[in-house]
Amino acid sequence: MSLTDEEMTSDALVAMRGITIQFPGVKALDDVDLTLRGGEIHALMGENGAGKSTLIKALTGEYAVDAGSIAVAGEQRVFHGTADAQQAGVSTVYQEVNLCANLSVGENVMLGHEVRRAGRIDWRATHRAAVGHLQNLGLRLDTRTALGSHSIAVQQLVAISRAMVTEAKVLVLDEPTSSLDRGEVQQLFAVMRDLRSRGVAVLFVTHFLDQVFEISDRCTVLRNGRLVGDYPIDELSPGRLVSLMLGRELEDLAALSGASDRPVDRSGTPVVRMKGAGRKGLIEPADVDVYPGEVVGIAGLLGSGRTELARVLAGAEHADSGQIEVAGKAVRLNTPRHGIDHGIAYSPEDRRAEGILGDLTVAENIVLGIQARRGWRKVRRSEQDALVSEYIAALGIRPANPHVLIRNLSGGNQQKVLLARWLATAPALLILDEPTRGIDVGAKADIQSKVAELSEQGLSVVFISSELEEVLRLSQRIVVMREHRKIGELASSETDVDGLIDFIAHEGREGAA
Incomplete structure (x- = not known):
């Protein structure tokens, strides 16, 4: 009233x-x-x-x-x-x-x-x-x-x-x-x-x-x-x-309430596997598996090592211990380009500083990822137009004008453009670091729904958010970080926000899930 x-x-x-x-x-x-x-x-x-x-x-x-x-x-x-x-x-x-x-x-x-x-x-x-x-x-x-x-x-x-x-x-x-x-x-x-x-x-x-x-x-x-x-x-x-x-x-958020309960087949080979991979002074060696169609959340306080773990997994930081496997084969990820070459797409936490290029248009920002994956081979204009139109419509990017400078879009629509950029590369693993921070509830619901939809279609996702309720809603499994090391894992369907907070505050046991 x-x-x-x-x-x-x-x-x-x-x-x-x-x-x-x-x-x-x-x-x-x-x-x-x-x-x-x-x-x-x-x-x-x-x-x-x-x-x-x-x-x-x-x-x-x-x-x-x-x-x-x-x-x-x-x-x-x-x-x-x-x-x-x-x-x-x-x-x-x-x-x-x-x-x-x-x-x-x-x-x-x-x-x-x-x-x-x-x-x-x-x-x-x-x-x-x-x-x-x-x-x-x-x-x-x-x-x-x-x-x-x-x-x-x-x-x-x-x-x-x-x-x-x-x-x-x-x-x-x-x-x-x-x-x-x-x-x-x-x-x-x-x-x-x-x-x-x-x-x-x-x-x-x-x-x-x-x-x-x-x-x-x-x-x-x-x-x-x-x-x-x-x-x-x-x-x-x-x-x-x-x-x-x-x-x-x-109704979108209510429809996501069962996402964490969706069964994931972990009997085969992980899409990506970290085996004791870490970087001295950045992140302690950790084991992390991500299976086809699985959303793995990464939770912890600010400064706990969530972003650092994602950057090592994406190749933005080179691991100096252990190894990273993609589809069962050990690979060297020394740069983000190496990650892209192996089907790992990374959307960083600071979308303004590390994600969008403000002086480029929406269309130019979307095609950057696929152009990076193809190297010197230019993406044909007709293919660009088709890709851009497809993702603007699929993600509800507003305004639906590919020629608008991305800096003039709202934070939520900028985030959707970044999501479009990496989806256009047809990745095997999509790493999203704080994709809904600072955006309105409508855009947040759109992005969460798209993540759930993509994972149901078989895409593997690593999802980082300071909003623990959001991590629990979307993820089937949660890797918990503390003081730059992995302290354990939890099955999302077997805990709640209070349980996750308690686990973060009081060091858990490795492999609790």
């Missing part, structure tokens, strides 16, 4: 009404309302392209509005830049921490607000002030240490502390948990709850539905640049929220 207008405006710390923003050829926001109350955590939900980022940028002064009004603490505001928004008490912490890693923690916290004496910065007093601001959030850090020496989680908390130096009334957190492990997320949530208890309005943007229901009081849902509604979180279920975001009932 949506809140009434009277309920929406009662005790409103922020009241955005009728916000409309138009770019050339597209209306990014169309008559959108957003209400934030002091002392609440408010989730902003919607698919990629729904208008979340545009609405945030209107609230924080990055974008001027074409129509509508913004009031903060009952006062109408017109923001001409981010400085105006900050002066009104609105601060933002973005997904990519916008701090100076080469400066100290204290310098980052107090940047622009240093304590001055006689026109000069009093660094001792500045660091004392930084300590006080950090302690207000329950953080105890040596403010003279370099910010870059700390984890991403700590840097996020330092960014929040910096935002609160100006005693912000409204704190916007844009995808703050995307690079955090479970423990770090809980640390961040403790800070968010403390801010809520002190009357701050926290606007929380995330793709993780479980986090929305764990930490939020209310949520606003956008779809295609328009307001769907404003809802108390306790009146929603995850399925209902997804349906509101997509404008349709989402």
Whole structure:
């Protein structure tokens, strides 16, 4: 049930009404309302392209509005830049921490607000002030240490502390948990709850539905640049929220619930087998088998060695111990090209830095894989066009225009293009490292469904995700990593998220599956 207008405006710390923003050829926001109350955590939900980022940028002064009004603490505001928004008490912490890693923690916290004496910065007093601001959030850090020496989680908390130096009334957190492990997320949530208890309005943007229901009081849902509604979180279920975001009932994820129970024939030769393969200083020697039509998940905390294991398996890192077998024959995988030559396709974790080529079109990005496999033999234009059309349709890539630069696509559609690139090479093994990170639920469901479909057709898949529920849903077997070594295996059908977490936290026995 949506809140009434009277309920929406009662005790409103922020009241955005009728916000409309138009770019050339597209209306990014169309008559959108957003209400934030002091002392609440408010989730902003919607698919990629729904208008979340545009609405945030209107609230924080990055974008001027074409129509509508913004009031903060009952006062109408017109923001001409981010400085105006900050002066009104609105601060933002973005997904990519916008701090100076080469400066100290204290310098980052107090940047622009240093304590001055006689026109000069009093660094001792500045660091004392930084300590006080950090302690207000329950953080105890040596403010003279370099910010870059700390984890991403700590840097996020330092960014929040910096935002609160100006005693912000409204704190916007844009995808703050995307690079955090479970423990770090809980640390961040403790800070968010403390801010809520002190009357701050926290606007929380995330793709993780479980986090929305764990930490939020209310949520606003956008779809295609328009307001769907404003809802108390306790009146929603995850399925209902997804349906509101997509404008349709989402049956795809429910259909995947039995994927982990699908039987896999392991009586024959594995498609790929690691036998004591590892790399000194990177990953300890491990045994991993992947059979035809099997999805093998790799689970563990951030930094546990999940990606390193995948890179050795793909040839992106050369194993200096043990051996890797493809179809029962030992092979040398010294480079990703060697992996491609042996039918191993690898989609890396950082799709922007290592996956897509932003200045190339969708079509050019898709054909890169098959061109790499063929070497100097050029792919005929007619074959390119047929392949590109086939995969754009099969994966639902939007917009369905092969000539659009890939950098202009949403994260979910960029990920689909990468998937198309490697499927076009007809691989025997597809390695996907965090393929659904930072994408909306619709694109996530599409990718998960495609992985399940491909594995049922006989393709072998190695699937890495920080979302343990996702790993359990898709995989028949899970390799568990800890401190850069394999600590065991679990059958997905015989465990749940709590059991998997317990196994990760308390070292398991090799070959438990």
